[in-house]
Amino acid sequence: MLRDLKHAGLKMTPQRIAIVRQFAGDESHPTAQDLFERLQPEFPTMSFATVYNTLDALAAAGLSGMLRLGNAARFDPNTDAHHHAVCDDCGNVHDIAAASLSPTSAAVRKLRRTAPGFNVRAVERVYRGLCADCSKKMVARV
Amino acid sequence: MLRDLKHAGLKMTPQRIAIVRQFAGDESHPTAQDLFERLQPEFPTMSFATVYNTLDALAAAGLSGMLRLGNAARFDPNTDAHHHAVCDDCGNVHDIAAASLSPTSAAVRKLRRTAPGFNVRAVERVYRGLCADCSKKMVARV
DNA sequence: CTTGCAGTTTAGAACCATTCTACTTACGGT
């Protein structure tokens, strides 16, 4: 990811390197707040704007994505096509591999009927339910 | 919807009646701000909290849903199973009818593989692309 | 019809996430 950052013509500042190190490979879909807090010890003077600027730059370079499920935006370093499974109870988000986000021809046909003229680019899915841990807790609670 | 409100054991206040009147059947997926502004002329003293409280009550009674696509939450009075098509350009959201939000057996099988233990309840889809109007504009712009 | 009270509304403050601003700093090409 660092290599890609450089390749995208972005300057390699210590802050960016630290953010990327913290972010790349993180599957917890952290918020800006999360990343900011984790970097506090190393960069006590870092500003929120830097976290947002860097995440925006990564997104603009196609190196990361964003996800909105609650009040706060969650950032996602996984650039492979994938969907998300969200736990109704704890709110944790898991990645679900997908072959592709491109609409299937069946989806295109359906949209032609229900939303004529809409030009689909991608189809995202959110699976809602209970994650493994919370499913167990629910059983225990009864 | 008003009947359902009463049936859900909620008090019929003038504010709630006005909100429901404004909201029911609205396919624009309004934000709290939108509804608040539309009700200003009729209820100049109404508070934001009332709009949120009422929308929360409706959601709790299963009479409406919520959707998070940008900074602001959008509310959705359509309780039929459906997905959403979001325009990349103008941000407008259209409903796409769906037979059901229950996971297909294929989806359940896939999740068993990629997220073992996750207990799916519903599958929501977001179709991203350009709406009919914006598609036209894009063509015109070239 | 009156009463009581739990559920509602209100204004405004508080809170959180995000963006903006004006300024300083420092990466990286020459």
Next chain:
DNA sequence: ACCGTAAGTAGAATGGTTCTAAACTGCAAG
């Protein structure tokens, strides 16, 4: 080493949502 400019900083500003404490009001029971 120098310079231009991209990036970082602190803090204020903005926008959305929730909270609080006090006043009000449907509505069920008398």
